Amino acid sequence: MKQMGKKKLLLALLLFSGGFILYFVWIQNTFEFPTIVHSLRTAYQTNMKSDPRWTWRCHNERCERHIKKENEKSASLITCNMLCGQPKLWPFPTGSLYVSEDSVTFFYHQISVLYFAKNPVRSLLEQSFAVFNQNVINMVPTTYKTSYKSDIKRFLVVVSVTHPNQNKLTLSTDESYTLAMNMNGDDLVATIKAGTYFGARHGLETLSQLIWWDDHPPEGILRTVKAANIQDAPVFAYRGLMIDTARNFMPVDSLKRTLIGMSMNKLNIFHWHMTDSQSFPFSTPSVPKMAQYGAYGPDMVYTPQDIQELVEFAYHLGIRVVIEIDTPAHAGNGWNWGPEEGLGDLAVCVNEQPWNLYCGEPPCGQLNPLNPNTYEVLEKLYKDIIRLTGETELFHMGGDEVNLDCWGQFLKGINYTDFHDLWGLFTMKALEKLASANGGNLPSNMIFWSSNLSRRPYITRYMDKSKTIIQIWSPSLWSDTYDILADGYRVIMSHVDAWYLDCGFGRWRETGEAACDPYRSWQTMYLHRPWQESMDKNLVVGAEACLWSEQLDAASLDARLWPRTSAFAERVWSDPEKDVKMYTIKESVYTRLTIQRDRLISRGLGAEALWPLWCSQNPGLCL
């Protein structure tokens, strides 16, 4: 700067900075004085903005950073990335795929929409499009004024859905879609075709990923690709994320934010581990004492309205809510009012010490399988859940980690040779109540956590394979997975060694070991592919990442979930094979995931950084 003559400087400023001229000249003459530091800042940043030093060029399918040559038209990193190499979609589409390497600029007010869909799907689409449209608007800085021109006259989005009445998301719902983008005269037309609302919604999500804010100085502009042809459908029907709201309470807003993140990654099951032995935040008029005794505090509850609101919010985002009231273990606080009401112990060994004799972590608690009132309460809760979620295809029964010593010690007057049979009996009675709560018939599928009851010989004794899905959380090398599949049960994969998001933060108690170190990195989550081996893939309904909340609450929820859950989501939507060689991940995945992380940030989710920004700005050089 100092080497430029003042005349040259003025000329440059005229071209680049408009109204800052006089201001700037003044600074040039006086900047030794500390009082003008503020002015310097404005001037310097203006200067940098008007004269970016770097540009990116597409070379060998990656964007290389170069010092800009004089008079060279420079490109921003995001624009280079979006038009270079593999399309920057996440999760990656599974069908045929073409995305143009040319872009067009546009303004958001040029977007309009046309529906080929009858009600009731049409009104769903209208809301979904409103979300899409708002996301595009939000890309534009609020103080923004541009002098760029739009390359197009209109940006028309056409959405058609062939089955307007298939509006319930199930394991057999067609979630596929196609997205075609083409110029039609001066108009850019994006056509999304899907069998159902859920496919169309995914299509809009994909379309939003083809639109970006080109932050190229001085002003920036919205861009999208000039043409595209995408066919896409998920590999697995069940693509879940579990959140535990019992160890620490998560406010409804933070769960909504999580649902937004899920929808951006095309996950479709929010498994809500609502209650546990620590707390029972479900506040229901049918059994008000549950939350009165079990909630952490009067404001730390989920009311029926909260739940309905969340279920509806999720539904519009293409996500089902599966609520789990874990039983018979992982149930203590909230169940400890029976004696006061003359109902006897609904649960036993609640808060018992020393806890390590009766449970895996403090506080202990297990339902009392001998008390008929326990089942009466269960039926009420089951009825609530079915009513509030509207979910009758999937019902999560919990069922993990029963501690037989808790029952053996605290249930008096019984004598089982094998307490697993008492556990089995409890399960069958609970299912009876579930059927009754559901109007006489069981829901289509009951999900149970893998446990000793889902092991041989008990599994076949107590669980009907036609209606049971086992959610396998055991380590991936344990024989459970293979036995369960060999016995013909369907499974959801949640291997603790790959897909547990809470591990790696050391111990939270004074004594003992960390629960499940180490941290599962996004690479670990991405590379885990338990169905690669000789396995009947028809029995694999899908997979689920799990976040237990012993060591976090809303303050760090986003960072714990994202972008690792995005990595998991691509595994279960696309199940990429070619990209994954033994323990290495292609460079393009790093680039795509970095861009997906930026999308999460731009939609208000506090996703973690993957690596130094230098690596994003220099694709391929951090390997």
Added chain:
Amino acid sequence: MKQMGKKKLLLALLLFSGGFILYFVWIQNTFEFPTIVHSLRTAYQTNMKSDPRWTWRCHNERCERHIKKENEKSASLITCNMLCGQPKLWPFPTGSLYVSEDSVTFFYHQISVLYFAKNPVRSLLEQSFAVFNQNVINMVPTTYKTSYKSDIKRFLVVVSVTHPNQNKLTLSTDESYTLAMNMNGDDLVATIKAGTYFGARHGLETLSQLIWWDDHPPEGILRTVKAANIQDAPVFAYRGLMIDTARNFMPVDSLKRTLIGMSMNKLNIFHWHMTDSQSFPFSTPSVPKMAQYGAYGPDMVYTPQDIQELVEFAYHLGIRVVIEIDTPAHAGNGWNWGPEEGLGDLAVCVNEQPWNLYCGEPPCGQLNPLNPNTYEVLEKLYKDIIRLTGETELFHMGGDEVNLDCWGQFLKGINYTDFHDLWGLFTMKALEKLASANGGNLPSNMIFWSSNLSRRPYITRYMDKSKTIIQIWSPSLWSDTYDILADGYRVIMSHVDAWYLDCGFGRWRETGEAACDPYRSWQTMYLHRPWQESMDKNLVVGAEACLWSEQLDAASLDARLWPRTSAFAERVWSDPEKDVKMYTIKESVYTRLTIQRDRLISRGLGAEALWPLWCSQNPGLCL
């Protein structure tokens, strides 16, 4: 609820809920209809608020949770905790300590202040008191109206400082204070006495920790203790936190939030690792090309004004800012414009590949020790730093991880038998420039990271022990620490295996290992006490926790720092001995740290949860 007669219910509501009566009765009659779910929520929460089920009683120095007996006056957990057992101060005071187990209620507008201090300290105190006062005001929910009465007439804070002119924080500054609280008639008087502003500020911080929002339903009230007598002073003079803003950029706001967290924990050194080989965000008019070539983008810079603003902000919080421009290694991007300007290579092997031949992580880069222009630039930067921070007692030189192969390969025409001597030569020349930048004399102390140059035999050859402090980041069991102390050098402890906050998140590159697994839990950070053994404690200036930013940016900064840095802060302020037995931490520390975490949250820092909330609500039962 259903078992109560309507009359009884009305009576209960009259007593507890005031205006909600008619509303509530209507709900009782109609709640089967889904349309009234919203009303239910209000009613139910109101009901819970007006009738807390739990109370806490102090027993054996811990708060035990009980179901409230009829007509029993209940206590909130925080009020029980604040008046039960060890005072809930963090870091724990080191001198004599008495805190009353009685509390008084008050309103924030009853607080007034009286200063016994002349200018310039008086105006500093005024600002500090304003911060204190605002923190108290912020404890009160904005929609709050109370019917509670204040127990006192006035809450008078008296602050006296005996040395009004000792306003520069140095390693020999007296940071001690005393705090006495007593009733004087109807007035509560809190008297803070200190030698310096810095001690008085700590006293105000401690006073704020003796004030809490008692969230006892239905309305809540501010409370403080009725009497206290506290003497306090830090064990170590240097209590630091290092943040790396080069791997990923941290906006000024997030650094300010970090400074607030530091001040709440009485840390007093913000070591700003501002630049590294990845980026050079320091935007200075004295060498504008540094940021033009080295910043991640035009907005990702620290201007002189940003820095001055931060330094001033920190100063009021009792914190010094020590800026490190790391050299001669960890310097690449930002230094790569020399040839363009005709100055030759200021740095070599910048961004060289394969990086693992020339540096520890991509991208590489080391200053060129043979180019005289390198030192000219250094002098300008040093001058900037001294001017902007006003810091002449401590100057951080960097100096870690020089890769001799980078120089051996890329410096032509030289032939060293031992390249360590070239490194030593560089260091001596850099110190010459530093002296020149500082008006001819070196700053009082230069800090160097431990490195091969701080090992025998080089350390005594190139580093003057009277002016050198070694920041030891090697693992605690390495011999470095002992050798350096044996040779009479002063040290700052930053052992990587205990006090590195960034470890445990797996690898960020495609290949290789995680940088420094596992995660250092707060317990690890708290228990580490490297000066316990036969060590000359006079040479231990203090300690510093370090956060390198390869795998985080502002989105997860708070969660990575807090509450672990609080744990570290108590180690270095109080250096507790009695609490620490072999690898166990007293229950009371868990309780105190939980309350400190809540304070961080209430002041807007996204600190992580330590454990399930059940453990906080049931002190002593999660061990």
